[in-house]
Amino acid sequence: MASVSKLIKKVLNKYLTSVPNSSINKSVYLPKIFEILTTKKDLEILLTLPNNPKNVAKSLSLSEKEAAIALSDLYMRGFIWVEENTKDGPKYCFADVGILMDSVLFDPRYDKYGNEFFDIWKKYWNEEHVHMYQLDNTFRVLPVEEVIRSTKIIPYERISQIIKKARRVAVQRCACRVRERRCNYPLETCISLDNLADYVISRDIGREISVKEAFKIVDECEELGLIHQTVNSDTPDVLCNCCACCCSFLRSILYYGKKAASAKSRYMAIFDREKCANCKDLVCIERCVFGGITKRDGKLHIDHSMCWGCGLCASVCPENAVKMKEVKKSSHIPRSGDKIYPLTTPKEK
Numbered sequence: 001m002a003s004v005s006k007l008i009k010k011v012l013n014k015y016l017t018s019v020p021n022s023s024i025n026k027s028v029y030l031p032k033i034f035e036i037l038t039t040k041k042d043l044e045i046l047l048t049l050p051n052n053p054k055n056v057a058k059s060l061s062l063s064e065k066e067a068a069i070a071l072s073d074l075y076m077r078g079f080i081w082v083e084e085n086t087k088d089g090p091k092y093c094f095a096d097v098g099i100l101m102d103s104v105l106f107d108p109r110y111d112k113y114g115n116e117f118f119d120i121w122k123k124y125w126n127e128e129h130v131h132m133y134q135l136d137n138t139f140r141v142l143p144v145e146e147v148i149r150s151t152k153i154i155p156y157e158r159i160s161q162i163i164k165k166a167r168r169v170a171v172q173r174c175a176c177r178v179r180e181r182r183c184n185y186p187l188e189t190c191i192s193l194d195n196l197a198d199y200v201i202s203r204d205i206g207r208e209i210s211v212k213e214a215f216k217i218v219d220e221c222e223e224l225g226l227i228h229q230t231v232n233s234d235t236p237d238v239l240c241n242c243c244a245c246c247c248s249f250l251r252s253i254l255y256y257g258k259k260a261a262s263a264k265s266r267y268m269a270i271f272d273r274e275k276c277a278n279c280k281d282l283v284c285i286e287r288c289v290f291g292g293i294t295k296r297d298g299k300l301h302i303d304h305s306m307c308w309g310c311g312l313c314a315s316v317c318p319e320n321a322v323k324m325k326e327v328k329k330s331s332h333i334p335r336s337g338d339k340i341y342p343l344t345t346p347k348e349k
């Protein structure tokens with residue numbers, strides 16, 4: 001009989017070889033996480049995926065009911081996802097280690113393992129994941145809507161439209177802040193839409209919210225200087241409100257030199273020297289986490305290579321001296337239909 005550690009190795013080899021840089025198979029931290037979270041039975045089931053309860057039952061000599069219960073349990077714990085619902089029940093799969101990380105960290109039930117558990121994830125992300133995964137242009141910065149109102153906004157970069165258009169809206173805690181714990185920003189800021197909203201509600205790790213409440217969260221996050229980001233496509237299914245210290249995408253840019261981790265918005269901050277009162281708090285500089293605004297020889301400068309077009313500086317300037325200018329065509333946003341959560345939720349037969 002294979003030992004648990006051998007089974008963990010098998011599971012990681014099976015599911016992680018598809019990762020572009022397969023050295024992730026040599027991860028030191030993922031086996032530790034699996035040791036804490038999985039049993040031998042879980043691992044045996046994981047090795048049979050992708051599959052539906054009927055076939056899992058056959059492979060492991062279980063009754064169909066036992067297999068369905070075990071699969072549903074792994075789903076509720078964030079370990080597996082539903083690729084499609086078939087006539088023989090949900091077809092479960094192991095999607096991706098990045099999705100696994102979020103699925104676990106979204107879930108407050110894992111708090112029982114304490115900070116040591118989250119430290120393993122933190123080390124995993126900062127020492128392994130960020131160096132092995134290509135995040136290029138997965139996400140994109142969304143500008144504060146108020147400061148781009150006078151321009152031609154595309155519906156899927158207009159935050160209010162993105163929220164209003166969603167079939168369902170939910171909010172769950174911010175997985176990056178749970179993992180990194182480097183600030184005191186609120187946790188309940190990760191807004192999920194459509195399938196992702198179905199997912200967090202089905203696992204009871206997020207709560208359904210109204211459009212009005214979603215707007216309120218967005219406003220509060222802007223006040224705090226959190227940066228809006230979404231999936232870099234024309235079908236956004238998440239509305240993240242991110243801090244530079246914890247967010248996987250912003251950390252990749254600011255601390256690991258991976259500047260393409262989150263694409264810039266189509267806008268750029270433009271400075272009007274005539275209007276600038278050189279206000280003593282320099283709120284524009286303070287708001288720019290990218291270091292795009294500096295003061296030299298008593299004058300402010302915007303380094304456009306370091307402007308991601310978030311609009312946070314323009315939204316606070318008391319003199320209206322910073323404007324957001326449209327600098328990229330609409331084709332800057334891929335019309336790929338990509339979603340951050342391209343999966344579904346289980347429908348029992």
Ligand code: SF4
Binds near residue numbers: 174177241
């Ligand atoms: S991307 Fe942003 S809001 Fe989403 S989990 Fe990470 S920091 Fe939180």
Ligand code: SF4
Binds near residue numbers: 276279284317318319
């Ligand atoms: S916030 Fe506005 S007025 Fe103050 S320094 Fe910046 S640009 Fe000038």
Ligand code: SF4
Binds near residue numbers: 289291310313
């Ligand atoms: S200068 Fe900084 S704060 Fe202003 S829009 Fe650019 S990235 Fe955002």
